Amino acid sequence: MTNDDGIRVIVGASSQDYTGWIRTQEEDLDLTRRSDWEARFRPGSISRMLAEHVWEHLDLAEARVAADICFDFLRPGGFVRCAVPDGLFPDEAYQRIVQVGGPGAVDHPAAGHKVVYDYRSLPALFAAAGFEVRLLEWWDAEGEVHTVMWDEREGFVYRSARFDHRNRDGRYWFTSLIIDAVKLAMTR
Numbered sequence: 001m002t003n004d005d006g007i008r009v010i011v012g013a014s015s016q017d018y019t020g021w022i023r024t025q026e027e028d029l030d031l032t033r034r035s036d037w038e039a040r041f042r043p044g045s046i047s048r049m050l051a052e053h054v055w056e057h058l059d060l061a062e063a064r065v066a067a068d069i070c071f072d073f074l075r076p077g078g079f080v081r082c083a084v085p086d087g088l089f090p091d092e093a094y095q096r097i098v099q100v101g102g103p104g105a106v107d108h109p110a111a112g113h114k115v116v117y118d119y120r121s122l123p124a125l126f127a128a129a130g131f132e133v134r135l136l137e138w139w140d141a142e143g144e145v146h147t148v149m150w151d152e153r154e155g156f157v158y159r160s161a162r163f164d165h166r167n168r169d170g171r172y173w174f175t176s177l178i179i180d181a182v183k184l185a186m187t188r
């Protein structure tokens, strides 16, 4: 599926299904398995990738491999929009849910969480892979939330300050650490 804006890919899509985007699942496009990518895409050919609450399921070594693969398969100017749980969101219930391993039960959605990131560690991971990183939504160490206006047509993140329906009555219940990791250089 291509359009004037190039190839757009959702990784770890689960039920996400957005017009103009190719949905992929871990089983057919594993973020850490280069051969999966080589079988489907040309290096340097993808314009947008969307990964909502996927990267925290990779350990740090896998997360770096995944960032490297994304860099290689993005075209210059392309980016990965990556959203993960925010380790600095000052809410105990949220942190219990998103913590490494999840809150106990193996069938809990967070049971597979291997890393909890913040506004320093996630950008550092992508910067090490050669990306220029733009923070879009994050909590700082002083407990303040920051949101930059981002275009949802370039990658819709439901679990965000703006779109998550749990956020209401002037209070945030669920936000994400969201970045655009942009490929500006041709090579790492």
Ligand SMILES: C[S@@+](CC[C@H](N)C(=O)[O-])C[C@H]1O[C@@H](n2cnc3c(N)ncnc32)[C@H](O)[C@@H]1O
Pocket: 011, 012, 013, 014, 015, 016, 025, 026, 029, 030, 031, 032, 051, 052, 053, 054, 057, 058, 109
């Ligand atoms: C919490 S779900 C999020 C699903 C979807 N992105 C959403 O926002 O509803 C985590 C997803 O990450 C995927 N995932 C985990 N490890 C992956 C990997 N190595 N490569 C690609 N996807 C992976 C899982 O298969 C699962 O679909």
